[in-house]
Amino acid sequence: MCGIVGYVGSQVASDHPLDVVLEGLRRLEYRGYDSAGVALVSPDGRLSTAKKAGKLANLVEELDLRPLPESTAAIGHTRWATHGGPTDVNAHPHVAGKLAVIHNGIVENFASLKAGLVADGVEFVSETDTEVAAQLIARAYESTGDLTAAMTEVARSLHGTFTLLAVHEDAPGLVVGARHDSPLVVGIGQGENFLGSDVAAFISHTKEALELGQDQVVTITPDTVTVTGFDGLPAEARRYTVDWDAAAAEKGGFASFMDKEIHDQPHAVADTLLGRTDAHGRLVLDEVRIDESVLRSVDKIVVVACGTAAYAGHVAKYAIEHWCRIPVEVELAHEFRYRDPVVNERTLVVAVSQSGETMDTLMAVRHAREQGAKVLALVNTHGSTIPREADAVLYTHAGPEIAVASTKAFLAQITAAYLLGLYLAQLRGNKYADEVGEILIELRAMPDKIQQVLDRADRVRQTARSMVDTSSVLFLGRHVGFPVAMEGALKLKELAYIHAEGFAAGELKHGPIALIEEGQPVFVIVPSPRGRDSLHSKVVSNIQEIRARGARTLVIAEDGDTDVLPYADEVFYVPQSPTLLAPLLAVVPLQIFACELATAKGLDVDQPRNLAKSVTVE
Ligand code: F6R
Numbered sequence: 001m002c003g004i005v006g007y008v009g010s011q012v013a014s015d016h017p018l019d020v021v022l023e024g025l026r027r028l029e030y031r032g033y034d035s036a037g038v039a040l041v042s043p044d045g046r047l048s049t050a051k052k053a054g055k056l057a058n059l060v061e062e063l064d065l066r067p068l069p070e071s072t073a074a075i076g077h078t079r080w081a082t083h084g085g086p087t088d089v090n091a092h093p094h095v096a097g098k099l100a101v102i103h104n105g106i107v108e109n110f111a112s113l114k115a116g117l118v119a120d121g122v123e124f125v126s127e128t129d130t131e132v133a134a135q136l137i138a139r140a141y142e143s144t145g146d147l148t149a150a151m152t153e154v155a156r157s158l159h160g161t162f163t164l165l166a167v168h169e170d171a172p173g174l175v176v177g178a179r180h181d182s183p184l185v186v187g188i189g190q191g192e193n194f195l196g197s198d199v200a201a202f203i204s205h206t207k208e209a210l211e212l213g214q215d216q217v218v219t220i221t222p223d224t225v226t227v228t229g230f231d232g233l234p235a236e237a238r239r240y241t242v243d244w245d246a247a248a249a250e251k252g253g254f255a256s257f258m259d260k261e262i263h264d265q266p267h268a269v270a271d272t273l274l275g276r277t278d279a280h281g282r283l284v285l286d287e288v289r290i291d292e293s294v295l296r297s298v299d300k301i302v303v304v305a306c307g308t309a310a311y312a313g314h315v316a317k318y319a320i321e322h323w324c325r326i327p328v329e330v331e332l333a334h335e336f337r338y339r340d341p342v343v344n345e346r347t348l349v350v351a352v353s354q355s356g357e358t359m360d361t362l363m364a365v366r367h368a369r370e371q372g373a374k375v376l377a378l379v380n381t382h383g384s385t386i387p388r389e390a391d392a393v394l395y396t397h398a399g400p401e402i403a404v405a406s407t408k409a410f411l412a413q414i415t416a417a418y419l420l421g422l423y424l425a426q427l428r429g430n431k432y433a434d435e436v437g438e439i440l441i442e443l444r445a446m447p448d449k450i451q452q453v454l455d456r457a458d459r460v461r462q463t464a465r466s467m468v469d470t471s472s473v474l475f476l477g478r479h480v481g482f483p484v485a486m487e488g489a490l491k492l493k494e495l496a497y498i499h500a501e502g503f504a505a506g507e508l509k510h511g512p513i514a515l516i517e518e519g520q521p522v523f524v525i526v527p528s529p530r531g532r533d534s535l536h537s538k539v540v541s542n543i544q545e546i547r548a549r550g551a552r553t554l555v556i557a558e559d560g561d562t563d564v565l566p567y568a569d570e571v572f573y574v575p576q577s578p579t580l581l582a583p584l585l586a587v588v589p590l591q592i593f594a595c596e597l598a599t600a601k602g603l604d605v606d607q608p609r610n611l612a613k614s615v616t617v618e
Contacts, residue, residue, distance in 0.1 A: 024201035028197055029056050453589065524539065
């Protein structure tokens with residue numbers, strides 16, 4: 001939530017710092033798009049700012065009308081509103097005297113701090129918590145004459161979550177940042193340095209990055225990067241090289257990032273599987289640096305995650321319980337954290353997150369570790385907070401996911417969860433190596449099968465376009481089809497703003513069937529007829545039951561399944577696969593359906609209303 005960019009460059013830099021910052025904001029706009037703003041300090045020490053409510057395009061228009069002067073230091077912000085509505089005045093940066101500040105997060109003690117400042121005669125122009133931080137840093141600068149010291153002093157006094165960046169007229173060649181429970185990475189250039197909420201902010205300039213730790217302050221000049229702790233002492237930050245390039249964060253000829261990311265899915269799955277076996281074909285997950293004896297003694301797994309990532313966790317439950325015979329609970333991270341869950345040193349907590357920054361999931365990770373549990377993170381974004389705080393990480397290799405609605409990360413999360421399940425089964429002796437090997441062969445065939453689903457998607461698109469006036473769609477599934485149904489419903493809600501619900505098909509007769517009336521569209525995810533005997537026939541019966549009550553049945557079934565034909569208004573076939581792996585295929589038509597329907601309604605599928613990628617506040 002909220003995208004932050006900072007830049008300092010010597011005047012020989014080919015780009016104008018403002019352009020660098022605007023490009024960074026364009027790449028970070030998925031983090032929030034309620035308003036955007038920039039602040040620049042020119043070499044002769046003049047601060048200038050511009051900010052505008054609405055998307056970045058509004059700010060760019062404003063800058064065309066009212067250009068800002070040359071500069072060597074610049075900061076930029078794209079906002080997801082928390083304190084104060086999405087107006088020009090509440091947009092960042094916030095100025096206090098000669099200083100400008102941008103902020104991601106929430107300063108929880110802002111009211112008491114503000115009261116103190118107001119009592120001292122300070123006047124506020126916005127409703128934001130950020131302006132309080134700006135005023136405090138400006139005052140601290142007056143007494144210290146040092147922007148880094150001023151930022152450090154104020155950072156210590158703030159509660160809540162924050163990344164703050166500041167520039168000051170009297171310090172024209174530097175940008176100072178601080179982070180506490182909110183993301184901030186450094187991009188290392190030649191004669192220029194960068195700050196960003198994530199590496200996308202500067203990926204077209206450098207792939208060399210520094211991962212800042214918790215409670216650190218960073219000061220960048222064109223030639224130096226200095227990292228200190230909130231105690232003012234020098235601190236370490238991990239240097240790494242980003243393993244994807246700017247092209248991966250572009251639309252590459254697709255109409256939207258979402259469309260591109262849906263089409264990236266065969267690669268996301270293949271890359272997540274890549275390099276995870278040794279010369280003998282044995283699964284090796286080197287990153288899982290939790291002692292093998294600890295993993296052998298685990299007697300319960302708890303998956304914590306939110307939204308789509310939680311649905312990946314539900315799929316993981318079916319696979320891990322089946323392969324490893326360990327009980328698996330899946331819990332929304334925000335519920336887990338606040339209900340005194342039973343976890344101990346024999347519990348393995350698996351935190352699933354694309355961004356690695358979701359605050360609810362991070363809080364669940366911290367709580368689990370406090371209870372003595374080991375935490376394994378399944379995360380897509382390198383340099384993010386959750387893997388840093390977990391005991392181990394298994395990275396998904398989906399590449400950058402820019403569209404707000406998660407697609408390729410979901411498939412990569414499911415894939416990584418399968419790998420984890422197989423690894424535990426191998427380690428704990430639940431499966432022989434050749435059994436694990438056979439499932440790995442099936443898994444490696446999945447990228448081609450996903451490609452086949454993509455190649456056949458025209459009918460799904462046609463159906464979606466014919467349904468622009470639909471006001472409600474239901475989704476039914478059993479077994480691993482149940483989380484797929486919930487994910488299909490979530491995609492439709494968030495992209496097309498249509499009421500949608502996913503149900504376990506077996507639950508139908510316990511209530512939801514009352515919703516069925518003439519013409520009600522219902523997607524049904526049908527399990528393989530070759531899988532567990534009764535599962536398939538039970539779902540086919542469910543289709544008959546809703547069809548008999550007037551539902552329009554949209555069926556996702558495996559190639560060759562003719563049993564569904566008499567009861568289906570439409571069938572979207574997907575290639576055959578083992579039941580447990582089928583979610584990787586069945587969800588794809590549902591993603592395409594939601595994307596196409598929203599597009600046909602004229603909606604922005606990359607930036608749906610009210611949402612932001614990376615929910616970094618609780
Ligand atoms: C839905 C979606 C969200 C995220 C959720 C968790 O399309 O993207 O539901 O899955 O906010 O985000 P991460 O995976 O970054 O923790």
